[in-house]
Amino acid sequence: xxxxxxxxxxxxxxxxxxxxxxxxxxxxxxxxxxxxxxxxxxxxxxxxxxxxxxxxxxxxxxxxxxxxxxxxxxxxxxxxxxxxxxxxxxxxxxxxxxxxxxxxxxxxxxxxxxxxxxxxxxxxxxxxxxxxxxxxxxxxxxxxxxxxxxxxxxxxxxxxxxxxxxxxxxxxxxxxxxxxxxxxxxxxxxxxxxxxxxxxxxxxxxxxxxxxxxxxxxxxxxxxxxxxxxxxxxxxxxxxxxxxxxxxxxxxxxxxxxxxxxxxxxxxxxxxxxxxxxxxxxxxxxxxxxxxxxxxxxxxxxxxxxxxxxxxxxxxxxxxxxxxxxxxxxxxxxxxxxxxxxxxxxxxxxxxxxxxxxxxxxxxxx
Numbered sequence: 444x445x446x447x448x449x450x451x452x453x454x455x456x457x458x459x460x461x462x463x464x465x466x467x468x469x470x471x472x473x474x475x476x477x478x479x480x481x482x483x484x485x486x487x488x489x490x491x492x493x494x495x496x497x498x499x500x501x502x503x504x505x506x507x508x509x510x511x512x513x514x515x516x517x518x519x520x521x522x523x524x525x526x527x528x529x530x531x532x533x534x535x536x537x538x539x540x541x542x543x544x545x546x547x548x549x550x551x552x553x554x555x556x557x558x559x560x561x562x563x564x565x566x567x568x569x570x571x572x573x574x575x576x577x578x579x580x581x582x583x584x585x586x587x588x589x590x591x592x593x594x595x596x597x598x599x600x601x602x603x604x605x606x607x608x609x610x611x612x613x614x615x616x617x618x619x620x621x622x623x624x625x626x627x628x629x630x631x632x633x634x635x636x637x638x639x640x641x642x643x644x645x646x647x648x649x650x651x652x653x654x655x656x657x658x659x660x661x662x663x664x665x666x667x668x669x670x671x672x673x674x675x676x677x678x679x680x681x682x683x684x685x686x687x688x689x690x691x692x693x694x695x696x697x698x699x700x701x702x703x704x705x706x707x708x709x710x711x712x713x714x715x716x717x718x719x720x721x722x723x724x725x726x727x728x729x730x731x732x733x734x735x736x737x738x739x740x741x742x743x744x745x746x747x748x749x750x751x752x753x754x755x756x757x758x759x760x761x762x763x764x765x766x767x768x769x770x771x772x773x774x775x776x777x778x779x780x781x782x783x784x785x786x787x788x789x790x791x792x793x794x795x796x797x798x799x800x801x802x803x804x805x806x807x808x809x
Contacts, residue, residue, distance in 0.1 A: 459619060460531070460533055460535065472527055479527075482523070484786075488786050489786050493505050529544070538609055546600050546603055549599075554593050556651050559742055570662050607627065636757060640754050645750050666725060730793075735788070738781070755767050
């Protein structure tokens with residue numbers, strides 16, 4: 444039952460918070476709780492499958508996927524519950540809680556962007572450049588790269604600890620002010636927080652986005668060219684297939700759609716008896732690449748919308764209040780959806796991942 448706060452007599456801050464939660468916070472709380480549960484289960488699945496499956500151990504991007512899933516799991520276990528707490532107690536933000544939450548949010552977002560970009564570059568290196576991989580050395584170096592990405596993300600997130608803090612805001616009762624976790628008033632200008640968001644984050648995310656676009660565009664081109672070549676050779680006889688004209692096309696049967704051996708299917712196809720299977724592997728590679736593109740796009744768009752929102756708030760406060768502020772809650776909390784999507788992308792687009800999930804469940808049940 445709603446509280447009567449119209450007269451403002453003997454009204455405490457906790458009563459005002461509870462009234463605001465009943466009026467505006469329940470849908471967002473339900474949505475975030477759902478994302479938290481689904482994302483936690485999905486990311487744990489990702490970590491377990493890529494960690495213990497011998498088939499997944501052959502994936503060239505296995506280490507980056509594990510680190511990305513760990514990053515998203517942190518978002519589900521810490522960032523989302525903290526945001527739910529902030530929705531419930533929207534006027535009681537503490538200094539330490541505010542700074543910790545906003546720091547962790549930026550670390551997770553920047554690290555996630557870095558991992559998606561690294562995955563795109565790694566796929567480009569294997570599929571387009573056809574560079575061989577020694578799995579043991581590769582996984583060691585990939586772990587070093589992952590630790591470096593997390594370290595850089597933490598370093599780049601340090602300024603938000605200075606810029607953000609609890610600002611005093613008005614509530615429905617003028618005599619009872621509250622506090623909200625936003626950019627502190629003294630830093631809410633182009634010369635302070637503006638430099639951070641405009642020059643550092645927006646430029647960095649734009650460079651990452653361009654790298655991903657170029658990498659995946661070339662990967663798609665190579666995969667589609669391989670599929671087209673397979674179709675053109677499908678009706679030919681053994682003799683014509685092994686003739687001098689087509690001698691550059693040999694075969695290599697591939698177990699998984701994103702292993703490093705995938706490149707052999709694209710550039711060096713197989714004997715006539717395995718042609719159908721190799722074409723199937725190319726189609727799996729195409730589906731997974733499209734899935735990775737979708738997941739990467741969702742992550743970048745969500746984070747860039749947040750960065751653009753902060754830029755508008757500092758450059759044009761009037762426009763922010765009239766246009767952006769009404770959808771601030773959606774922009775801020777919509778980003779968490781990208782932390783839950785990875786497991787669904789792999790389930791939908793990678794047959795090997797689905798098979799390994801079934802094997803894990805059979806082991807658990809037996």
